[in-house]
Amino acid sequence: MLDVHQLSIRARLTLFFVLSIAIILGFTGFALVNVVHRSLVTSAANQIETEFSQADQRITDGPLAHENRIVLPMHGDVVVQVTNLAGTRVWAASSAIVNAPVLAHTRPDFSATNALEVVVDHNKRTAPYVGEISLGQVQSLSTAGGPALVYGFVYGGPIDHSVAILLASVAISFPLLLLLSGGLIWFGIGLALAPVESIRRRVDAIAARDLSERVPVTGGDDEIARMARTVNAMLERLEAASKFQQEFVSNVSHELRSPLTTLLATVDRAVSDQDRANWSVAAETILREGRRLDVLIDDLFWLARNDEHQVETARTDVDLDDLLFEESQRVRAMSELSVDTSRVTPTRVVGDPAMLKRMIRNVVDNAARYATRGLTFSSAFDDEEAVVRVGDDGDGIDVATSEPLFDRFVRADPARSRHSGGTGLGLAIVAEIVARHGGSVRFVEVERGTLIELRVRCDGRAG
Numbered sequence: 001m002l003d004v005h006q007l008s009i010r011a012r013l014t015l016f017f018v019l020s021i022a023i024i025l026g027f028t029g030f031a032l033v034n035v036v037h038r039s040l041v042t043s044a045a046n047q048i049e050t051e052f053s054q055a056d057q058r059i060t061d062g063p064l065a066h067e068n069r070i071v072l073p074m075h076g077d078v079v080v081q082v083t084n085l086a087g088t089r090v091w092a093a094s095s096a097i098v099n100a101p102v103l104a105h106t107r108p109d110f111s112a113t114n115a116l117e118v119v120v121d122h123n124k125r126t127a128p129y130v131g132e133i134s135l136g137q138v139q140s141l142s143t144a145g146g147p148a149l150v151y152g153f154v155y156g157g158p159i160d161h162s163v164a165i166l167l168a169s170v171a172i173s174f175p176l177l178l179l180l181s182g183g184l185i186w187f188g189i190g191l192a193l194a195p196v197e198s199i200r201r202r203v204d205a206i207a208a209r210d211l212s213e214r215v216p217v218t219g220g221d222d223e224i225a226r227m228a229r230t231v232n233a234m235l236e237r238l239e240a241a242s243k244f245q246q247e248f249v250s251n252v253s254h255e256l257r258s259p260l261t262t263l264l265a266t267v268d269r270a271v272s273d274q275d276r277a278n279w280s281v282a283a284e285t286i287l288r289e290g291r292r293l294d295v296l297i298d299d300l301f302w303l304a305r306n307d308e309h310q311v312e313t314a315r316t317d318v319d320l321d322d323l324l325f326e327e328s329q330r331v332r333a334m335s336e337l338s339v340d341t342s343r344v345t346p347t348r349v350v351g352d353p354a355m356l357k358r359m360i361r362n363v364v365d366n367a368a369r370y371a372t373r374g375l376t377f378s379s380a381f382d383d384e385e386a387v388v389r390v391g392d393d394g395d396g397i398d399v400a401t402s403e404p405l406f407d408r409f410v411r412a413d414p415a416r417s418r419h420s421g422g423t424g425l426g427l428a429i430v431a432e433i434v435a436r437h438g439g440s441v442r443f444v445e446v447e448r449g450t451l452i453e454l455r456v457r458c459d460g461r462a463g
Contacts, residue, residue, distance in 0.1 A: 010189050018182045025178060029170040036166055040159045044135055047078045048152035051094075052139045055080045055150050059092055059143050071098050079133070079155040085140075085147045096155055097133075101125045104151050106138050114139065118151060132156055195224045203231060211239040252300060259289040259296075299425040302358075303408070306432055313436050314352040315460055320388055321347050323357055324377045327364040331375060338374035347379040347386045350460035351437045359433040362426040363390045363452055370394035370450065384458050385439065391451035402443040406431040430454070437461075 007015070055072055059082060070092035072080060079094035087105045097103070103126050109117030118136035120126075133153035141148055199215050206213045214235060217228040266285045270277040305311050321344050328339040349356075367375050371392035378389045397405070404410050409424040427441075434441045438457035443450065 010186070010193055013189050014182060014186045017185045018178065021181050022178055025174045029174055033163060033166055033170065037159065037163050040162055041135065044078065044154045044159060045137065047076055048080075048135075048137050048154075051075060051078045051080050051152055052137075052150055055082060055092065056139075056141050059141070059148070069093055069098055071095050074155075077155055077158045079153050081151045081153075083149050083151070084145075085149060087149065091143070091145065091148060094155075097129055100129045103129055103133065103153070104136055104138070106149065116140075134159065196227070199224075199228060199231060203235070206235065211235060211242055256293070256296065259292045262289045296425070299429060302429060303425065303432070311355075313355065313460075315350055316353060317348055318351050318353050318356050319346070319348050320356065320360070320386055320456070321345065321379050323360045324379060324388065327360055328375075328377060331364065331368055335368065337368060337371055340374065340376040343376070343378035343380075345378075345380050347381060347388070349386045349437070349456050349458050351456065352433075352460075355433045355436065356456070359430050359454065360388070360390075362430050363388075363454065366426055367392040367394075367450065367452070376451075381458070382455070385455045386458055388454040388456070389444070389451055390454075391446065391449055393449040396446070396448065396450050397443060399443045399445045405443070406441060 054075075058072065059070065069090055070082075072082075072092055072094045074094045074096050079097050080092075081090060081094070081097060081100065081103055082092040083090050083102050087102050090100070090102055093100065102121065104118050104120045106116045107119055108115060116138050118138045120130055120133070120136060122130055132155055134157060135154040137152045139150045139152075141150055195218070202215050206215075214232045215228045217232065218225050263286055266282050266289075270279065270282045302311070324344050325341060328341050331337055331339050364375070367390050371394050373393055375393075376389075376391040380387055406427050408428040410428075431441055434454060434456060438459075438461050439455040441452065441454050444453045445451075
């Protein structure tokens with residue numbers, strides 16, 4: 001059995017349209033034959049009524065002989081036969097059936113106009129004539145010889161003949177029309193799908209060679225042009241994703257190589273000269289680089305899950321001022337830096353507690369890494385946003401060129417190098433978390449040091 005899904009789109013569309021046209025032609029043919037048949041029947045009925053009038057006039061006005069039949073002239077395809085009321089004698093008939101016996105009788109039919117139904121008599125005597133008559137009607141009339149019945153028939157089967165000719169014409173012409181339509185549809189769909197196939201071949205070649213190439217866009221704004229532009233936009237995203245992946249893998253390899261190299265070199269030196277090795281220094285180096293690897297791997301894992309939309313954002317009340325106070329205590333306990341929290345005011349938002357805590361910690365760690373003597377924290381509301389600022393008194397950065405610092409694996413000037421412990425991922429994670437909470441992050445120009453500003457929507461909804 002034919003599986004339609006295995007056919008090409010061109011074949012399926014052609015089959016669908018051909019079947020649709022076949023159904024339409026079938027209904028059209030049926031309706032046409034029915035209309036023509038009804039028209040012929042109506043025309044014949046009107047002609048019979050005319051013959052009734054003429055027969056009535058001639059029989060009523062003329063002499064009626066009971067022995068000899070009156071021959072009535074025949075007009076068109078209609079014949080009439082006049083019999084007595086009992087239906088035992090023929091008084092007059094059209095020339096074509098003048099010698100015929102009584103061909104029909106009547107029976108009551110209250111659905112008919114005159115409450116009489118014509119019933120054709122089938123016997124040996126009427127057999128030569130019955131096959132030639134159809135569409136019988138009857139009418140009563142009064143004559144000099146008494147009441148009579150006038151039967152009218154269509155003679156020679158012109159209606160059936162005309163309908164048969166029409167059916168033959170439909171049976172021959174409609175399949176030819178269907179075949180012609182199928183060919184035109186096949187050809188037209190082929191022309192319509194040709195640009196699509198061209199784009200497919202082009203994309204296939206681009207995917208195999210160089211993602212920087214693009215699909216030619218035809219003029220206008222039709223479906224093919226829009227599809228070509230959409231494909232080019234997709235190719236641009238794929239090219240950007242490919243470059244990003246290559247850069248990401250390269251940066252990750254570089255970042256992982258540095259602590260691993262330090263770890264291996266430290267272990268090699270200690271093992272090669274165990275007697276003179278400073279094991280406390282080696283342990284401190286291994287611990288420091290191990291922690292750096294742990295932070296790097298954790299950041300990479302979070303970014304990877306975030307890129308795959310696998311990080312769910314909770315919605316609860318979070319006090320950003322409490323997070324800042326916790327960070328101030330942590331900084332004082334781990335370093336000699338001072339922390340000014342005098343401008344921290346109660347600032348509650350709706351958001352993910354773990355993400356917001358990570359956001360604050362990354363910003364504070366980044367500031368503490370480059371601070372000389374101390375840090376400054378502040379928090380407040382600005383309309384529908386909560387604003388958190390974290391500053392340090394270090395060397396500072398160029399705010400005008402600071403936007404790339406929120407990209408992955410990007411660091412500031414050489415003074416802010418990896419020797420200070422940064423991986424270039426902390427601020428990138430901050431930017432992702434802020435975006436999830438409908439906010440923004442930027443560096444603010446200050447006279448000394450660096451000041452980073454975080455804005456988070458109070459309701460926590462992404463913009």
